[in-house]
Amino acid sequence: MTEPGDGSEFERARRASDERALVESAKHGSTAAFEALYRNHVGKVYGLCLRMTANRATAEDCTQEAFIQAWRNLPSFENRSAFGTWMHRIAVNAVLAQGRRRREQPGDDASVDEAADRLPDPGIGDDGDVIDLEQAIARLPAGARQVLVLVGLYGHSHEEAAAMLGLAVGTCKSQLHRARDLLGRRLAAEESAS
Numbered sequence: 001m002t003e004p005g006d007g008s009e010f011e012r013a014r015r016a017s018d019e020r021a022l023v024e025s026a027k028h029g030s031t032a033a034f035e036a037l038y039r040n041h042v043g044k045v046y047g048l049c050l051r052m053t054a055n056r057a058t059a060e061d062c063t064q065e066a067f068i069q070a071w072r073n074l075p076s077f078e079n080r081s082a083f084g085t086w087m088h089r090i091a092v093n094a095v096l097a098q099g100r101r102r103r104e105q106p107g108d109d110a111s112v113d114e115a116a117d118r119l120p121d122p123g124i125g126d127d128g129d130v131i132d133l134e135q136a137i138a139r140l141p142a143g144a145r146q147v148l149v150l151v152g153l154y155g156h157s158h159e160e161a162a163a164m165l166g167l168a169v170g171t172c173k174s175q176l177h178r179a180r181d182l183l184g185r186r187l188a189a190e191e192s193a194s
Contacts, residue, residue, distance in 0.1 A: 054138035144179035
C-alpha cells in the first residue's frame with residue numbers, strides 16, 4: 001500500500017485538485033489562495049528566470065513581474081494546463097520583456113562573464129561540478145542559453161520553446177546544438193585546466 005506523499009497517483013491527483021481549488025478561489029479575489037499558489041511556485045519560477053538571465057537581480061525582477069502578471073490575468077486562466085505550466089510561460093515572457101527593455105537602454109549591457117559571476121554562491125552540500133555547469137550555462141550567449149534552459153533543462157519540445165521565444169523551430173534546434181557544443185567545449189577546457 002502506498003503512503004500519502006510518496007508520489008502515488010492518488011497523491012498527485014489530490015495535489016492537482018487542491019491546486020485547482022486554490023486557482024478558483026484566487027480567481028474570485030482570494031489573496032490568501034494566490035499567496036499559497038505563489039509559495040508553491042516561486043522557487044521554480046525564480047530558478048527558471050535565474051537560468052535564463054544569469055543575473056540574480058534581473059531574475060528577482062522577472063519573478064516579481066511574472067506573479068504580478070499572473071494575478072492580473074488570473075481571470076483569463078482556463079485550466080487547460082496546470083497552473084505551474086501557465087506560470088512558466090508567463091515567466092518566460094517576463095524574461096524576454098526584460099531583455100527587450102535592457103537592450104533599449106544604452107550602456108546597460110553586462111558581459112556574459114560578469115553575469116556568471118553574479119550567480120548564487122554554492123550552499124552547504126552543493127557539488128562543485130553543479131556550480132561549474134551552472135556557470136558554464138550562464139556564460140552562453142543569451143539565445144543559446146534560453147533554448148538550452150527551456151529544451152535541455154525544462155524538457156519543452158522545440159516547438160514549444162520556439163513559440164515561447166518567438167523563433168522558428170529550425171532556429172531553436174540550431175541554438176540548442178550551438179549551446180550544447182559551446183557548453184561541451186567550455187567544460188572540456190575547464191576539465192583540462194584543472
